[in-house]
Amino acid sequence: MGHREDLLEGAKRCLLANGFARTTARDIVKESGTNLASIGYHYGSKDALLAQAYVSLVEDLGDAFEDGGKIESGSEPGSIERFREAWSNIIATMREPGSPWHLSMEVVTMGDRMPEVREHLVRAQREAGRGIIPLFMGGAEEDVRDETVDTLGKFYTTLMSGLIAQWTFDPEGAPTADELTEGLRQVIAQAVRESS
Template sequence: MGHREDLLEGAKRCLLEKGFLRTTARDIVKASGTNLASIGYHYGSKAELLVQAYISLIEGVGERFEPGLGGTVTEPPGSLERFQEVWTSVLRTVPESRPIWMLSFELMFQDERLEEVRKLLAEAQEGGRSGLVAMFSGIPESDVDKEAVDTEGRFYQTLLNGLMVQWLFDPDSATTAEQLTEGLRRIIAATSAGGAR
């Protein structure tokens, strides 16, 4: 590995151990075995490096979201069964990805101290939304159109963030994939019937 990759791996370790606020450039240098000048040379700033490290951690979690064992999807796209299959897969990753989700919430509840990092991550969210649309729809991520990202992607991302809050707060009372799917089924039935149940 070169300095760029070493810095990224060191930053990921620091984020998981210390979080965004307590991670210093010197911590990253120590964890990566590089030097301070390497951060600016390869990433421009500590904030940029931390954002890239965080995105890499989140992408690793997202890769484990794929339904079924070994990425095998068994239910047809657009079905309630597929909806439940995907959420079951997502929730299965919570115990191992808990520290990464805690990082997300650390970031959400910070003020201007992490403003630069928050802006960079806000720009990166669209990629997460398109990945979610691809999982539920079965469309390759490269073919997901902007309208789907801005509507369906936002819907799935809102559900994901809400579920993560519940699971981090109290896993025993958190919404399950089955409950979420039944809730959606009832909403669809109610809207199809014009509000009658």
């Protein structure tokens, strides 16, 4: 690995151990075995590096869903069962020790104090919406249209944000995949009754 990759991996370890606010450039340099000048050369700033490290941590989780075969082959894309399975897999990652999801709440609460991180993650959130759709609906990420990202993608990322918040603040009371699925069933049943 070169300095760029070493910095990214070191920053990921620092984020998991210390979070955004408590990670210093010196921490990253120590963890990565590089030097301070490398951060500016490869990423522009410590905050830009931390933002990229966080995106990479989340992408690693997404890759595990796609490559790990965690969705049973029998569940139909777009089905209630697929909805339950996908949330079950996502929630499982929230239960794991060292889960990176708590970092999302840190970004939200820090708001404008880390503008470079926030700006980078705002841009990445749209692509997260595009990436999460195939997990639930099947198909390929590159085939997801912008209009679908602006509706279904935002729907799923809003559910994800709420779920992350609940798991961060109250893991014992946070919803399970079965509870989320039952809530969806109730919404669908009410919508069907109203349209009849």
